[in-house]
Amino acid sequence: MGVKEKFFLDSGNAVLVVIDVQEKLCKAMDDKVLAKLCANVSILQEAAAELSLPVFATEQYVKGLGETLPELKEKLCSPALEKMTFSCCGDHNFTDAVRKTGRKQIIITGMETHVCVLQTVLELLDAGFYVHLVKDAVMSRKKDNWQVGVDAAAAAGAVITSTEAVLFQLLRVAGTDAFKKLSKLVR
Numbered sequence: 314m315g316v317k318e319k320f321f322l323d324s325g326n327a328v329l330v331v332i333d334v335q336e337k338l339c340k341a342m343d344d345k346v347l348a349k350l351c352a353n354v355s356i357l358q359e360a361a362a363e364l365s366l367p368v369f370a371t372e373q374y375v376k377g378l379g380e381t382l383p384e385l386k387e388k389l390c391s392p393a394l395e396k397m398t399f400s401c402c403g404d405h406n407f408t409d410a411v412r413k414t415g416r417k418q419i420i421i422t423g424m425e426t427h428v429c430v431l432q433t434v435l436e437l438l439d440a441g442f443y444v445h446l447v448k449d450a451v452m453s454r455k456k457d458n459w460q461v462g463v464d465a466a467a468a469a470g471a472v473i474t475s476t477e478a479v480l481f482q483l484l485r486v487a488g489t490d491a492f493k494k495l496s497k498l499v500r
Contacts, residue, residue, distance in 0.1 A: 332423025
């Protein structure tokens with residue numbers, strides 16, 4: 314594995330995953346942190362649409378936690394995948410969909426960092442994917458748990474990154490139409 318292959322996102326090899334940003338779960342979150350998460354996930358969804366990255370969203374136990382927040386759900390090209398396992402990889406619909414893309418770089422956003430996000434990261438790494446955990450687009454109810462999730466993902470081999478770093482790695486070049494459109498999202 315080369316450093317570039319692991320650390321440098323390629324729009325032709327990347328997938329965006331939005332984990333469990335659901336209505337009832339969001340009510341338990343800090344409002345300011347949630348607003349930041351939603352803004353950053355939205356930026357990444359717009360970048361994915363512009364650059365033709367597949368996007369997968371998951372919903373944990375919809376009956377109890379509700380659906381994906383409407384402002385994020387409206388940007389999805391396909392329905393969210395419902396799951397009961399904490400790890401997205403525990404559901405064959407998710408793993409089959411990701412594998413069918415043929416892509417190896419997985420950009421992770423969502424909640425909760427120390428539970429569903431971390432378990433997904435660990436299983437994706439174990440399956441041979443390069444995982445980029447977007448630190449400013451994941452959250453937990455408690456900051457300590459968020460930090461535990463980020464630290465554990467890093468220790469396991471995930472690339473810890475930010476929304477802006479992801480955006481500019483995917484763009485690669487200034488001056489293009491995509492750059493002009495998407496760079497405005499982080500100014």
